Amino acid sequence: MEYDPLVDLPGGDNFHDVTALFEDAAEDMQPGALVLTDGFTLLDAMSSFEIGEPRFDSGLALLDKSKPSFNPLAPLTPEEVCWIIDRSVSCEMEWHSGYTLSQSIYSFLYVHSLKEIDPDLVPGGSLPRSDSLRPPELITVVLRAALLGLLKCCDLSWRELNKGNVYDAEDWQSEKCDVPLSEALPVKYVCKALDEACRWLETSAKVQQPWKTMLMNRIVFRKSLIVLFETQLSQPHSGLLPTMINLSLQLLQPIMAVTPSEPAPDSPARLAFDPQFPRVIVSYIPLHVLQLPDQAHTWALLEGLLISLKNVNDLANTTDLTTWEVAGHLQMWCPRPHSRLPYVRSITQSAFWDGVLILNKFALKHVVVQFFRETLDISYDAFTQNIIARWEGPALPPLVQIERTMTQILIANIKSLWYNPPRRRRFCAKSLFDWHELFSVFMDVCVRLAPLQDQEKLDHVRRARVAVLMYRLSVIREVILSGFQLSLYTNEERVFAYWYVVQVLEMHLSCIDQLMPGMSSDSNAYFELSYQSQFLTALQSLSIAVFIITVKQTTFPWRRTRLNFLRRYKWAFMPEYEDIDLQPFGHPNFTKFATACESMQKDTQFSLDGIALAIEVLSCLLTSPDGWAGRWGEERKKFVQKLLDVCICLQRQLPSTEQALTTWDAKTLKWDVDVHPWFPIISGFPPVPSR
Structure with missing residues (x-):
């Protein structure tokens, strides 16, 4: 069937030519002049085109709808949880390197599912059926505690970066896109959740070695980072800082020594990270898809961060x-x-x-x-x-x-x-x-x-x-x-x-x-x-x-x-x-x-x-x-x-x-x-x- 513009025009054919109306309205304007609506800023104008910054430019990339939907309560093995925690650290270090929270932390989908995995809010009948190798506590207790620790570290780092010593949108990205970073949760509450996760791992028979030790190492290391960042923010010249930095470096060594293997292609752990997810978050700048670096690079950068903090402490004295x-x-x-x-x-x-x-x-x-x-x-x-x-x-x-x-x-x-x-x-x-x-x-x-x-x-x-x-x-x-x-x-x-x-x-x-x-x-x-x-x-x-x-x-x-x-x-x-x-x-x-x-x-x-x-x-x-x-x-x-x-x-x-x-x-x-x-x-x- 041929296309008939009078019949098939979207919205019907009751249109009127308004060109003359715009010409009359713009008659007194000078060449190059602009008329801006209320609230329309230069930032809005810049957001409408690519800006030449490789961390941001996205081009045209459609969302991949072929993936299965993410289920935060899908059962996971201890090795898969360990792998997820490690990759979440990669997201954290990419944010420290200058990428946006949307490209890094927010691509970790569990960040948006804290309520769904809260053991006090999960109805008993809503948990998927799990076997002895995939206890639900690995998600609701261990992974949730690691996630809270991750967000709290980002919150404490955000507060330091927001002092104005470095420049927002030039050195780092502050835009939270209305996604909370556990700002309302006290450090003591998050540390308590991490302690409870360690306690469960110590006493539970549902997790076997070596994964019990590997998960505990990561939980304890995250707690040490929280205490370190919190002390640097509130007591920057505390005499405890060298000891705390050395402790964090010591705790990092066994984590760097053994890395969990990649999950199987059909593992639900792979769905925990979606680099395209930031496209559904409201943002002021176009974002390209960020591919996380390999884990060895992440650990090296994190170790370097701790060594640099040690140098800062030496300088402070x-x-x-x-x-x-x-x-x-x-x-x-x-x-x-x-x-x-x-x-x-x-x-x-x-x-x-x-x-x-x-x-x-x-x-x-x-x-x-x-x-x-x-x-x-x-x-x-x-x-x-x-x-x-x-x-x-x-x-x-x-x-x-x-x-x-x-x-x-x-x-x-x-x-x-x-x-x-x-x-x-x-x-x-x-x-x-x-x-x-x-x-x-x-x-x-x-x-x-x-x-x-x-x-x-x-x-x-x-x-x-x-x-x-x-x-x-x-x-x-x-x-x-x-x-x-x-x-x-x-x-x-x-x-x-x-x-x-x-x-x-x-x-x-x-x-x-x-x-x-x-x-x-x-x-x-x-x-x-x-x-x-x-x-x-x-x-x-x-x-x-x-x-x-x-x-x-x-x-x-x-x-x-x-x-x-x-x-x-x-x-x-x-x-x-x-x-x-x-x-x-x-x-x-x-x-x-x-x-x-x-x-x-x-x-x-x-x-x-x-x-x-x-x-x-x-x-x-x-x-x-x-x-x-x-x-x-x-x-x-x-x-x-x-x-x-x-x-x-x-x-x-x-x-x-x-x-x-x-x-x-x-x-x-x-x-x-x-x-x-x-x-x-x-x-x-x-x-x-x-x-």
């Missing part, structure tokens, strides 16, 4: 700011998957500053006191007394302003080490003006000070000014080098970045040379600056060598390169700098870069001696005193060794003469952040294994 900076830089430069989990980064920031106290016991002034002690090897009181004794200004010296500004900058700087890398880079770029403003205040103070009567006496104020500049230069260095780690640079931008970092490091080393003579040669402050001097010297030498190689292999489209320069370093041209008479130190200069490139391309003297110097300095650095690194000294040496391996790789494979360079293929240089965050390797030639 460290009062030295420089140690915090060393630990933060190391996990930023060479992150391990578990050290970058949002929960770890949030609780680290909470441990440092809770909004009131530093390390839960010091006033805000502590960061300023430590800055002078660790950087200049003097007391803050000596600094202030020096200013007061020599002040010649018309008003009182700006000590309050200096202390307040330094406190704000230093706290924010340390917290930012546990931001995600892009946000950390943006923070550093924005903070450069604050450092410059503080440096300008120090310059004004120095102008209004009377000269020292004793010329041999140290000028603490001028040294403090140099220390502020040194910190600012270190932040500039982080901005430059983080561009390599984030893969931001084009070929031409890489050349500029290496040239620019050489200039910044030269000024930084000059600051160190000015500060070290005024320090005790056996102090940690002296050892730390000595360490930094060697490390930065090696970094500068290697950067010079890579610049020489890349600049000779790059043809510059100067117009585009300059536009890229202005875009990439726009932080250096902020209008706020014009409000301060003092010109900022360390800002990029495109004209000097172009001159250096032309000079280098004309230079026939070709040498990569900088790599050899870097190897020599880094080798010595492996045996240098640790300074303020503390227990992170060995980890810092591993990073130095990694850089040394890259140097050796480049020395062996880069061309050694100008003639060899003309035929060498520059495309063999590969920037791989998994090998090193800042410097390239030669493709096909792995670095020397770390010793």
